[in-house]
Amino acid sequence: MDPVIELAGLSVRFGNREILHNLRVALSGRTIGLLGPNGAGKSTLIQTILGFVPISAGSANIFGHDIRQQTRELRALIGYMPENDSFIANMTAVSFVRMMGELAGLPHDAALERAHEVLFYVGLGEARYRLLGTYSLGMKQLAKLAQAIVHGPRLLILDEPTNGLDPPARQRMIRLIKEMKQTGSMHIVVCSHLLRDVEETCEEVLILKQGRIVHYSNLEEERRANKRFVELETVGDEKDFAGALTALGCECVGTGLGRLKMVLPAEFELREIYRLAAERDLQLRRLNYRRDTLEDIFLKAMEA
Amino acid sequence: MAVYKRTYAAYQGSFTPAWSRFLILPRYSFARLWQSRFLVMFFMACFFYPLGCVGYIYLANNLSILSSFGIPEPLGNVLKVQPSLFLYFCWVQAAFTYLLTAFVGPSLISPDLVNGAMPLYLCRPFSRTEYIAGKMSVLVFLLSLVTWVPGLILFVIQASLAGWEWTKANLWIAGSLFIGFTVWILMLSLLALALSAWIKWKIAAGGLVLGVFFAGAGFGTALNSVMRTQYGTLLNLTEVMFTIWSKLFRWPEDTGISVEASWICVGVVCATCLWLLVRRVRAFEVVK
Incomplete structure (x- = not known):
């Protein structure tokens, strides 16, 4: 698959301070998570991709377009939802989204039609004639999403999309991101502090720390790889049970009090565990997959 | 796609040419501005003096009408159309545009900065130059409608009534009207936009547009x-413009400063305002 975002030694400086240092990565996932602590350079990376910040060294390509040479063409392909409040208070949502559509190049009438469509799509259909200044925080987030997708971008950049949302609104935002991902017409970059949001929506994750890439992983692959870790809590003769599992290719370690940790071989089916336990009249009190969560990955990356 | 269909679909239609997009901003700005009843009334008031001038020109070229009202001819001869x-x-129109700018100008850029809307404009295929051009065109259109456009209409009316000889001898007046007002509009617009960009509070920005002239x-x-010295007069933008206009309309008036110095002063003011605008109109705010 052709990379969506390709960074080749990208560095960005503000005066004497280097904000991004020699970033090299090729991201091609449908949804890409951008993680990092405050001051890691996430927002600067987004602003660089959008052409707001000049590059001091290296290069960056989006869909094969150089962001320095073809900024205008690139911006036509990108939809951006900023982190902070960004709207025009004395405009109705439909006027605002329509204007943003027109600025992206949509003709007058098409922009109006698209504005209605996307406002209904994000769930602001009933409130689309209200002034944006009267919107709640959650509604403003949705209006920002609407303006970002009105022109049908190929790359959607969402900077903290669930910022300040209550749980139902957050769920709604996550659902919208998943739905847009499934349409297959756009790639999405999600920049968030909330690991759960990234874990729920992203296929790839890039972790930044102090302007450097400290970890890149394909979450789908990690999930598949870590599926083999299992923790068991048993009552009965766990030594014999562990021996039987070892005979089937599992790596078992007893941690005492009937607890077992094991790594399952690639082709191993979980029903074998239940079968062996039943044959030995062994009670299984607890069974859970132990896999690295994104939080584990993030914390490891931060410690590196 | 119908409105009721709530699934996301990418836009597949055509796009407008890039050069025309800066005109989107004045369209939306005018839609908002005309919602103000005060502005509409004030804008209408800006045409009272030009209408009076039309009447004056008509009467000056039709003295027989005055005679029919019993006004003696020597009194009628006082009415003459001169530069x-x-x-x-x-x-008079400059005074109106000055107040109009103080009312309209501050609402152009400051709301976008206050609400953090700059990234939304500039993340699209839309440059800072287009943004400034778009915002400036609001003032340029509006002020043109009350300055050189009616000025040239007055000239055409006078030319049609006075005949070809007068027109040939006074054609320079049309050029002076256009150039004089264009310079005034340019300076006023840039000043208003720069203040609107740097002072987020609209009322303060409006006050400062007025204040720059009085304080100067x-x-x-x-x-x-x-x-x-006489060079302090260069800080008085009203006098500076009057010097330029006097020269353009061949009016013998000495303000104490040369025309060249006045042109340089206008150039410096415009360049400074443009520099201030470019520094402020950015996708993100630099916090030091």
């Missing part, structure tokens, strides 16, 4: 008195 009529027209005049006069 000074157009200079006075410039003065006061400071200039003080400087002239203290330093025993």
Whole structure:
């Protein structure tokens, strides 16, 4: 698959301070998570991709377009939802989204039609004639999403999309991101502090720390790889049970009090565990997959 | 796609040419501005003086009408259309545009900065230059409608009534009207936009548009008195413009500063305002 975002030694400086240092990565996932602590350079990376910040060294390509040479063409392909409040208070949502559509190049009438469509799509259909200044925080987030997708971008950049949302609104935002991902017409970059949001929506994750890439992983692959870790809590003769599992290719370690940790071989089916336990009249009190969560990955990356 | 269908679909239609997009901003700005009843009334009031001038020109070229009202002919002969009529027209309309700018100008950029809307404009295929051009065109259109457009209409009316000989001899008035007002509009628009960009509070920005002229005049006069010079007058933008207009309309008036110095002063003011605008109109705010 052709990379969506390709960074080749990208560095960005503000005066004497280097904000991004020699970033090299090729991201091609449908949804890409951008993680990092405050001051890691996430927002600067987004602003660089959008052409707001000049590059001091290296290069960056989006869909094969150089962001320095073809900024205008690139911006036509990108939809951006900023982190902070960004709207025009004395405009109705439909006027605002329509204007943003027109600025992206949509003709007058098409922009109006698209504005209605996307406002209904994000769930602001009933409130689309209200002034944006009267919107709640959650509604403003949705209006920002609407303006970002009105022109049908190929790359959607969402900077903290669930910022300040209550749980139902957050769920709604996550659902919208998943739905847009499934349409297959756009790639999405999600920049968030909330690991759960990234874990729920992203296929790839890039972790930044102090302007450097400290970890890149394909979450789908990690999930598949870590599926083999299992923790068991048993009552009965766990030594014999562990021996039987070892005979089937599992790596078992007893941690005492009937607890077992094991790594399952690639082709191993979980029903074998239940079968062996039943044959030995062994009670299984607890069974859970132990896999690295994104939080584990993030914390490891931060410690590196 | 129908409105009720709530699934996301990418836009597949055509796009407008890039050069025309800066005109989107004035369209939305005008839609918002005309919602103000005060602005509509004030805008209408800006045409009272040009209408009076039309009446004056008509009467000056049709003295027989005055005679029919019993006004003696020698009194009617006082009515003459001279270049000074157009200079006075410039003065009166400039005063109106000054107030109009103080009312309209601050609402152009400051709301976008206050609400953090700059990234939304500039993340699209839309440059800072287009943004400034779009915002400036609001003032340029509006001020043109009350300055050189009616000025040239007055000239055409006078030309049609006075005949070809008058037109040939006074064609320079049309050029002076256009150039004089264009410079005034340019300076006023840039000043208003720069203040709107730097002062987020609309009322304060509007007050400052007015204040720049009054404070400049006061400071200039003080400087002239203290330093025993005439160059303090360059801080008085009203006098600077009057010097330029006097020269354009061949009016013998000495303001104490040369026309060249006045042109340089206008150039410096415009360049400074443009620099201030470019520094402020950015996708993100630099916090030091």
